[in-house]
Amino acid sequence: MLFSKRLLFFSIAVSMLVSMNGCSSKPVSLKADKYIITAEEDGPSEKWATYLYSHLQKRTSDPSSVVLSLGEVPKLARDVRNIHIEFAPDLKFDYVIKNKSSNKLHICFKNKQTAIWILYQLIENIGLVDDRFDTKDLPPAFIDFSSKEYTFDFKYREPHYALNLEPDVAPLLGTNNVEMDWGLWGHHLSNIVSDDEDETIYAMVKGERNRAQFCFSSKSLFNQAREYIIDNFGNGNDGYQVMMMILPEDNMISCTCPECIDKGNTPSHATPAVQDFIRRLAEMFPNHYFYTSAYLTTLNPPAYQLPENSGVFLSTINIPRGVKPTNQAEFKEFLNLVDEWQTKTPNIYLWDYVSNFDDYLTPIPSLLSLQSQLKYFKMLRVQGLFLNASGYDYSPFDDLKTVVSAALMMDISIDIEPLVKAFFRKNYPTSHEALHSYYMGLERGYAQKKKPYNMYGSMRDNMDTYFDTESFISFYSLLPSLISASTGEEGAKLQKLYTALTYTRLQVAYTQGTGKWGYAQRDEKSISILPEISELVQRLEGHKEYKDLQNYKESEGSLAEYINEWRDMLQRGKWQNLLLDTPIELLSPSTEGFENTSLLNDATLGFRQDYHQGWYLSHTNELHLRFSARELEEGQVLKIRFLHMPKHRFDEPEKMNLFIDGKAVDISKMQKEYGTELNSNRIITYTLSVELKGSQSVELILTPKKGNSRLALDEIQIQ
Numbered sequence: 001m002l003f004s005k006r007l008l009f010f011s012i013a014v015s016m017l018v019s020m021n022g023c024s025s026k027p028v029s030l031k032a033d034k035y036i037i038t039a040e041e042d043g044p045s046e047k048w049a050t051y052l053y054s055h056l057q058k059r060t061s062d063p064s065s066v067v068l069s070l071g072e073v074p075k076l077a078r079d080v081r082n083i084h085i086e087f088a089p090d091l092k093f094d095y096v097i098k099n100k101s102s103n104k105l106h107i108c109f110k111n112k113q114t115a116i117w118i119l120y121q122l123i124e125n126i127g128l129v130d131d132r133f134d135t136k137d138l139p140p141a142f143i144d145f146s147s148k149e150y151t152f153d154f155k156y157r158e159p160h161y162a163l164n165l166e167p168d169v170a171p172l173l174g175t176n177n178v179e180m181d182w183g184l185w186g187h188h189l190s191n192i193v194s195d196d197e198d199e200t201i202y203a204m205v206k207g208e209r210n211r212a213q214f215c216f217s218s219k220s221l222f223n224q225a226r227e228y229i230i231d232n233f234g235n236g237n238d239g240y241q242v243m244m245m246i247l248p249e250d251n252m253i254s255c256t257c258p259e260c261i262d263k264g265n266t267p268s269h270a271t272p273a274v275q276d277f278i279r280r281l282a283e284m285f286p287n288h289y290f291y292t293s294a295y296l297t298t299l300n301p302p303a304y305q306l307p308e309n310s311g312v313f314l315s316t317i318n319i320p321r322g323v324k325p326t327n328q329a330e331f332k333e334f335l336n337l338v339d340e341w342q343t344k345t346p347n348i349y350l351w352d353y354v355s356n357f358d359d360y361l362t363p364i365p366s367l368l369s370l371q372s373q374l375k376y377f378k379m380l381r382v383q384g385l386f387l388n389a390s391g392y393d394y395s396p397f398d399d400l401k402t403v404v405s406a407a408l409m410m411d412i413s414i415d416i417e418p419l420v421k422a423f424f425r426k427n428y429p430t431s432h433e434a435l436h437s438y439y440m441g442l443e444r445g446y447a448q449k450k451k452p453y454n455m456y457g458s459m460r461d462n463m464d465t466y467f468d469t470e471s472f473i474s475f476y477s478l479l480p481s482l483i484s485a486s487t488g489e490e491g492a493k494l495q496k497l498y499t500a501l502t503y504t505r506l507q508v509a510y511t512q513g514t515g516k517w518g519y520a521q522r523d524e525k526s527i528s529i530l531p532e533i534s535e536l537v538q539r540l541e542g543h544k545e546y547k548d549l550q551n552y553k554e555s556e557g558s559l560a561e562y563i564n565e566w567r568d569m570l571q572r573g574k575w576q577n578l579l580l581d582t583p584i585e586l587l588s589p590s591t592e593g594f595e596n597t598s599l600l601n602d603a604t605l606g607f608r609q610d611y612h613q614g615w616y617l618s619h620t621n622e623l624h625l626r627f628s629a630r631e632l633e634e635g636q637v638l639k640i641r642f643l644h645m646p647k648h649r650f651d652e653p654e655k656m657n658l659f660i661d662g663k664a665v666d667i668s669k670m671q672k673e674y675g676t677e678l679n680s681n682r683i684i685t686y687t688l689s690v691e692l693k694g695s696q697s698v699e700l701i702l703t704p705k706k707g708n709s710r711l712a713l714d715e716i717q718i719q
Helices: 003-021 043-059 112-129 169-173 219-233 258-263 271-284 329-342 367-379 398-410 416-427 432-449 459-464 469-485 488-512 532-545 559-572
Strands: 034-039 066-068 080-087 095-101 104-109 148-150 156-160 182-184 202-205 208-214 243-245 289-294 310-315 348-353 384-388 520-523 526-529 574-576 584-586 616-618 623-628 637-644 655-660 671-674 682-689 697-703 711-718
Touching: 034 043, 043 066, 043 080, 043 112, 104 112, 112 169, 156 398, 169 398, 182 219, 219 271, 258 271, 271 289, 271 310, 310 329, 329 348, 348 367, 367 384, 367 398, 367 416, 367 432, 384 398, 398 416, 416 432, 432 469, 459 488, 469 488, 488 532, 488 559, 526 559, 532 559, 623 711, 697 711
Parallel strands: 034 066, 034 080, 080 104, 156 384, 182 243, 243 289, 289 310, 310 348, 348 384
Antiparallel strands: 095 104, 095 148, 202 208, 520 526, 526 574, 584 623, 616 711, 623 697, 637 682, 637 711, 655 697, 671 682
């Protein structure tokens, strides 16, 4: 179907989704003096009725309030409610609720995952109206047990936050979990095979074996994968079924051995051999499930239909984040990919993204935008979602986002704000109003901007999109009083939040420099660090108390190293640059986001482990700068600092040219110095004695090294 037609019917399709899923009636109160649990007369139904009875008994202060009655029809008084349980694997819907009278409730579900989730939703609903039941540890319910026939909007649902990775939490939320549901995940095929016996497991490239990639025609590779499945998970006939992800290594290498070529491989296209490998496993283990991803050499689908027990993950990485789908080229490209794969399999899962992976700790509003994109994905008949988030690392409000995003993947039409309010009220009884006000203000404010965010963005990017500095400062300043008014678990969680948000407070200070909320004050041509920065750094040191609060970003984001950078700044205390306040003119093309050159002479040195921290970035073939020398007569030394970070292709320039009043300056005596190495990232400083007295202008031309190297420089210093 053409993209324009998809958009034409988008709003209609979304409005119809609720009616397509079933109908519901007015909610009824579940409160009763006594609850009698009954079941259909079969083993599975009676098992789940007993499960419900047992867990209600554990939570009530009045054991006589819950009765289990199997095999007989109870007599119901006016103040008694009968809850009837039915397990029906052949049910057309995921669950059915029948609430036809004031004291009879019939709940029917089709599998274990739904059973656990819906029974805890029921327990939470009872706890809301009957204070004899303690449900303070349960997530808030978002269904009300009015009559309904319902199929979840997505079959596979995983919000990849720390809370969902706790073994006891995912079942309550009805979500999936990489630790429980997958026998093999990601690019981990290399973890289960051995090259001790046969090197043919590796790809052949230009006639030679390359250990950076696998040969998916290899008999040894297939046999080792088969044995791993049998040894660890069996054949699935006993009901123990798992999902397996079969991916090539994370590179553009494709095997071109004769067998892979015969299957259709090319030097850049490995789908034929990979899919044949998966097809053979899927046929051998029909009760397990096998997935790959449309990524790099496996981007395009095979020429044939995939087996019923296999499917594909498609990445949404190129879709604009945080905005509704539009007629943009990125959405067109994504839609075409979905259409291509849907001709081969209905089992389309998405690897979606709901974080800023270069900043886990600055609060990011993701729920309203997630809802709008989930509606779009539902319209495209996507079957499941892995929401890639902060994973095992803590991020502010990740507990809230876990619960709400789990609910959204079940029902894209839920009203988010009442669920947010219920979550905060339940988990933060003293401070819930302040938390709700701040977080939903963040959500609403960003929704109004209708501007995508950078999922690998700097603090400046954040401020330009979803982050509101003024509201954050107000909320951060309020937290100490909220902590002092709270006790127990609430107080502990608020203290952890306060510690994490201290990183954001320091980021605001660092980004604003000598501004309103900055870290320093001006003194003519120098800046000095404010005393309160030391207090903030010391507060952030508290992150050591939390196992999951050691990083501020996905890769190379150690908070300990971040704090060390601040310690170095505090020790320095004061920093001078005669070039302060002198405009630096950019004479060459700019890199997007770096049209303003103020980072080059703001007297704020860049951090060694992070190119987002204070560095001016240039991705062009030449960086040509010019500034006036009229007020620099006292200057005797020119210094330029570069970031050496090969992983991200940042390096010192291949060539530097310096001109004073249009005349070339001999830079052969320029001194080069390497700074302290942190995380394999180094500072390279070039120093040159210069004579600027009576000069009018200085020009600097920097040429990056060949091979697509980029430049990151933070300060042009005149001292």
